[in-house]
Amino acid sequence: MPSPTSTAVPSPAPVPLTAAIRTGVALLAVAAFALSYDALRQMAAASHIHPALTYAFPLVIDGFIAIGIGALLVLRTAPLSARLYVSALVGVATATSI
Incomplete structure (x- = not known):
């Protein structure tokens, strides 16, 4: 008995819609970064960090999260204790950012 084969290939999303979605996501990311940067810079100023250095505070916090x-x-195969330590550091940096 022959097995049924499907020749139907799912059609990809139309290119203009895909480009519009990517553009929308990129614009949303830029707006979120700008708002986050401004809020963290204000937090640095409220924490009495020297005004000339407040620009670096958001970069340190967000950079810490990214790294x-x-x-x-990288540590996904490392011992649990190492992963928990790094997770705790990322959690503290994220809580600071929020």
Whole structure:
């Protein structure tokens, strides 16, 4: 008995819609970054960090989160204690950012 084969190939999303979605996501990411940067810079100013250095505070916090997530990806086969330590550091940085 022959097995039924399907020749139907799912059609990809139309290119203009895909481009519009990607553009929308990129614009949303830029707006979120700008709002987060401004809020963290205001937090740095309220914490009495020197005004000339407040620009670096958001970069340190968000950079710490990004590097921590990268470290978690690298450490996915490491012992649980190492992964928990890095996860805790990422959690503290994320809580600071929020």
